[in-house]
Amino acid sequence: MMQQYLEPTALLDWNHPRVxxxxxxxxxxxxxxxxxxxxxxxxxxDGIRYDPYAPFYRPEHYQASEVLRRxxxxxxxxxxxxxxxxxxxxxxxRIGFATVKNHLATRQLLEYLGSDLFVFHGYTDLFLEGRWxxxxxxxxxxxxxRHGTDxxxxxxxxxxxxxxxxxxxxxxxxxxxxxxxxxDIPVQTIVEAWKAAYGADRVQxxxxxxxxxxxxxxxxxxxxxxxx
Numbered sequence: 001m002m003q004q005y006l007e008p009t010a011l012l013d014w015n016h017p018r019v020x021x022x023x024x025x026x027x028x029x030x031x032x033x034x035x036x037x038x039x040x041x042x043x044x045x046d047g048i049r050y051d052p053y054a055p056f057y058r059p060e061h062y063q064a065s066e067v068l069r070r071x072x073x074x075x076x077x078x079x080x081x082x083x084x085x086x087x088x089x090x091x092x093x094r095i096g097f098a099t100v101k102n103h104l105a106t107r108q109l110l111e112y113l114g115s116d117l118f119v120f121h122g123y124t125d126l127f128l129e130g131r132w133x134x135x136x137x138x139x140x141x142x143x144x145x146r147h148g149t150d151x152x153x154x155x156x157x158x159x160x161x162x163x164x165x166x167x168x169x170x171x172x173x174x175x176x177x178x179x180x181x182x183x184d185i186p187v188q189t190i191v192e193a194w195k196a197a198y199g200a201d202r203v204q205x206x207x208x209x210x211x212x213x214x215x216x217x218x219x220x221x222x223x224x225x226x227x228x
Contacts, residue, residue: 003168004183005092005127011185012080014088016065022047023085024180034156037126037135041154042080045137048073052109053219056194057207062185074124074195075138080185083124084139092127095135097179097190100162110205117176119197120190123161125181134159147226 009013014023026043027036049072055061056074064084067077078093094169097120102110110116123136135154144151154160162173195203 001129002092005094006087007092008084008087009184011059011062011064011187012084012087013063013065013083016064018068019081019084020088022068023088026085027089028113033089033091034128037086037091037128037156038154040082040085041124041135041137044085045151045180046079047071048078048081048137048140049222050074050078050139051221053112053221055210057191057210059185059187062187064099072087075136076117076120076185076190078137079122079124082135086124094125094181094183096123096125096181097121098123098175099177099179101174101176106221108219108224109221110189112196112219117197120179120193126156128156130180133157134161136161136222141148143222146222190206 001037003004006046013019022043023040026040026047030036030039048067050073052074054070054073054077056076060066062076062077063072063079065080067073067081073081076095076097083093083095100118100121102116102118122132122138125132125134127133133156136152137148137154139151141151152160161175163225191203
């Protein structure tokens with residue numbers, strides 16, 4: 001049963017040279033699983049920029065080696081990369097999903113989604129010291145500071161989920177529902193859930209824009225207006 005959380009898949013391709021190199025560099029001289037997991041978490045959190053406008057509709061958009069090549073993505077591919085990197089170091093890992101209510105976002109992103117719900121938000125579940133521990137590597141340090149919240153800190157022993165409040169004691173993230181953990185990223189399930197939540201026409205409009213837009217014309221999340 002645990003073996004499925006160690007094996008490479010087409011998307012969690014930890015046997016790809018790019019992923020192996022990333023993981024080895026991140027863990028450095030660390031030898032204990034907890035320390036390795038913490039270093040991998042920090043490398044994914046800050047090494048891959050958070051981008052909610054990254055492509056999402058093809059399996060390759062979630063492939064760990066491809067996420068590393070692009071250097072930016074949203075929560076699910078980042079969680080997948082952490083999962084793949086952990087498996088490469090012999091740490092069982094799986095992908096978990098939840099729906100979260102975002103109380104602190106950009107005006108543009110809320111308009112884009114048409115909702116303050118982030119459906120199928122992704123996190124990584126790591127098996128460390130005999131138990132599963134959740135880690136959320138989505139938001140890089142700079143983005144957290146811009147939104148007035150501290151970066152999440154993962155210690156390898158307790159769950160690392162979104163802070164319920166920002167530094168001003170305003171609501172930040174609220175977990176509404178959990179959707180379970182998976183040995184691989186269920187791409188079609190995610191896309192269908194988004195169509196159900198945000199509307200099939202809206203999701204198709206995102207896909208059409210991504211297919212047609214020039215790279216220079218894409219949205220830049222870091223430059224958008226923070227809503228508080």
